[in-house]
Amino acid sequence: MARPVKLGWGVRREGRSGIWTRNAVRGVSVRGERRKQDSRIEWRAWDPNRSKVAAALLRTNNDPSDLLPEPGSTCLYLGASYGGTVSFVHDLVCGSNNFHEGQIIAVEIAPRAMRELAALASRRPGLVPVLGDARLPHTVSPFIREKADWLHQDLSIADQAKTFVKMAGAFLKPEGTGLLSLKAASERSSDGDDDTRFAKAERILGKSDLEVVERIDLAGFEEQHVVFHVRQTAESG
Amino acid sequence: MRIHFDWRLARVIDSDGNVIDELVWSGKRSVGALADRLAELQSGRLSPEARVLAERFSEGEADHLGAMSDPDWPEADGDEQALFAEATDRLARRGVADAAGDLDRRLDMLSSAASELRASWTTSEARCVEWAGLFLSEADLDAQRRDIPAAVAEADSIDGAAAALGISSPDHQPSPSEWDALRSHATGVVELTGRLDAAEVATRELARGYVPSLSLLLGPLGAAKLVVLARGRERLARMPSGSLQVLGASGAMAAHRRGAPPPKHSPVLFSLPQVSKSPRWVRGKIARFIAGKCSIAVRVDHFAGEPWDEERIAEINRKVDAIKARFPKPPKRG
Numbered sequence: 269m270a271r272p273v274k275l276g277w278g279v280r281r282e283g284r285s286g287i288w289t290r291n292a293v294r295g296v297s298v299r300g301e302r303r304k305q306d307s308r309i310e311w312r313a314w315d316p317n318r319s320k321v322a323a324a325l326l327r328t329n330n331d332p333s334d335l336l337p338e339p340g341s342t343c344l345y346l347g348a349s350y351g352g353t354v355s356f357v358h359d360l361v362c363g364s365n366n367f368h369e370g371q372i373i374a375v376e377i378a379p380r381a382m383r384e385l386a387a388l389a390s391r392r393p394g395l396v397p398v399l400g401d402a403r404l405p406h407t408v409s410p411f412i413r414e415k416a417d418w419l420h421q422d423l424s425i426a427d428q429a430k431t432f433v434k435m436a437g438a439f440l441k442p443e444g445t446g447l448l449s450l451k452a453a454s455e456r457s458s459d460g461d462d463d464t465r466f467a468k469a470e471r472i473l474g475k476s477d478l479e480v481v482e483r484i485d486l487a488g489f490e491e492q493h494v495v496f497h498v499r500q501t502a503e504s505g
Numbered sequence: 506m507r508i509h510f511d512w513r514l515a516r517v518i519d520s521d522g523n524v525i526d527e528l529v530w531s532g533k534r535s536v537g538a539l540a541d542r543l544a545e546l547q548s549g550r551l552s553p554e555a556r557v558l559a560e561r562f563s564e565g566e567a568d569h570l571g572a573m574s575d576p577d578w579p580e581a582d583g584d585e586q587a588l589f590a591e592a593t594d595r596l597a598r599r600g601v602a603d604a605a606g607d608l609d610r611r612l613d614m615l616s617s618a619a620s621e622l623r624a625s626w627t628t629s630e631a632r633c634v635e636w637a638g639l640f641l642s643e644a645d646l647d648a649q650r651r652d653i654p655a656a657v658a659e660a661d662s663i664d665g666a667a668a669a670l671g672i673s674s675p676d677h678q679p680s681p682s683e684w685d686a687l688r689s690h691a692t693g694v695v696e697l698t699g700r701l702d703a704a705e706v707a708t709r710e711l712a713r714g715y716v717p718s719l720s721l722l723l724g725p726l727g728a729a730k731l732v733v734l735a736r737g738r739e740r741l742a743r744m745p746s747g748s749l750q751v752l753g754a755s756g757a758m759a760a761h762r763r764g765a766p767p768p769k770h771s772p773v774l775f776s777l778p779q780v781s782k783s784p785r786w787v788r789g790k791i792a793r794f795i796a797g798k799c800s801i802a803v804r805v806d807h808f809a810g811e812p813w814d815e816e817r818i819a820e821i822n823r824k825v826d827a828i829k830a831r832f833p834k835p836p837k838r839g
Contacts, residue, residue, distance in 0.1 A: 379604035386597040396593045399600035400547055406569050410512060410546035411593065413581065414573050438570055457762060 275332050277339045278360040287314040287322050289359035293391050298355040316489050319353040320449040323489035337361050337418035340368035344416040346402035347423040348374035350381050351388040362394035370394050373412050375402040403431050405438040415441040422449040426456050429469035433476040440500040452492040509571035510555035512542050517562050528554040539592035608715050609737040616729040619704040626701045633694045643672040657691035718802035718813040727773050742807035750796035779825045786835045
């Protein structure tokens with residue numbers, strides 16, 4: 269077995285497609301994923317087939333640790349759904365009982381998903397569940413303590429890139445990292461095929477104040493999806 | 506001059522970044538009170554403190570996003586953080602519980618349950634009648650159709666079922682295990698009939714209250730289906746009538762995008778006798794006309810207009826007949 273590669277605090281890669289995070293809630297799996305013990309630390313498997321962030325870590329041509337938030341940072345997750353990916357981000361940003369003092373604002377509009385997300389948050393201090401429309405800045409602003417160091421948007425709506433530009437403009441710190449998971453099928457069918465839709469999104473991002481670092485194609489893990497890795501410019505925000 | 510605020514305090518800040526005035530939430534801080542406060546902020550309103558400051562400084566501009574990028578903004582202390590964590594949890598759970606107050610979701614559950622029950626009832630009932638009919642060759646499968654499942658369910662043998670239906674005993678008997686299977690199938694059909702009935706009665710009742718005008722025009726079950734397909738009454742009310750006309754015909758619309766002719770109507774509109782019993786060449790015209798009326802009806806219902814009455818519906822039906830009368834013959838192919 270190859271030696272694990274450290275991608276950041278509490279997250280490492282093993283072999284070709286195994287990503288593990290240091291479990292903040294010992295002995296509990298969030299959605300039935302594998303756990304394993306290594307000396308005194310419990311690790312939780314982050315399945316790239318079920319999480320676009322994990323898939324992006326494996327597919328990026330740059331340093332994967334650039335995509336991840338620092339421990340103790342403030343993170344904004346738009347479209348948190350049932351909280352699968354959110355729990356892994358929580359592992360590395362907050363850690364057990366939030367000893368890093370991080371904050372993750374997880375915004376989700378569906379009450380059905382919020383049910384599970386609220387249960388997750390009560391076991392994971394630092395994770396703030398917010399029920400509301402992730403396209404509106406004022407549904408998020410009362411909850412976030414400062415501008416975000418890291419922002420991920422994963423919404424199944426039309427105009428994903430436009431929304432991302434708006435929300436990143438409002439909430440992303442200068443030099444902050446932004447990830448946009450773009451699902452081609454959610455965009456309007458009149459916008460053309462998948463590639464035109466991705467190109468259109470890239471154009472919208474390019475025109476904004478954000479700097480597009482990389483366009484990561486997730487084919488193999490998640491079809492018709494790309495993740496845009498962007499950075500907030502130093503002046504704006 | 507700007508007003509920055511969060512749930513704890515509000516400040517007036519001048520253009521040089523000096524704090525001119527500050528107001529801290531001084532009331533009793535409880536989890537419930539904070540949850541109410543956060544809900545108010547989330548809906549885009551100012552906090553009570555920010556409101557007071559906005560009155561005090563009429564030129565102060567309130568900024569929802571100000572506090573989080575203010576470098577001098579005070580950090581929350583341990584007690585405040587703990588209270589905040591509890592309040593956000595309470596707010597999230599309250600939101601989950603409030604979903605049950607949303608009539609769109611209730612109608613979705615009812616209407617979807619009714620259509621799923623209808624689909625399985627049709628299959629099961631037909632199987633039950635055909636199965637029993639195989640043995641009871643003298644039974645009239647049309648006139649006695651409704652009585653057959655109950656007769657089989659309540660009998661203790663196929664002869665008993667025949668007697669209950671007033672016909673002679675069959676020549677061929679099912680084996681005991683076969684009879685058990687037939688009878689429990691029939692019991693299931695009887696029970697399914699009751700469940701279907703309950704679901705449809707409740708759907709009709711809810712739809713008549715929620716979309717009265719649309720229910721009058723389409724029938725309450727059809728109206729409920731349209732609301733569910735549009736994912737909410739508001740979305741249906743804001744939908745162009747051209748979209749409403751083909752709502753539910755998603756397969757045909759997908760084919761249309763690939764070059765096929767557009768669908769003339771959705772299954773919901775086709776279920777109306779005004780559309781399905783009309784000659785083929787006017788169905789599109791009538792569906793378009795009725796879709797327009799549906800749009801108006803649901804807008805009346807959603808935006809609190811005066812609900813339509815029977816007279817209005819009769820008027821619409823007269824116009825449908827007029828359309829039909831104007832096109833008595835199929836168009837000539839050119």
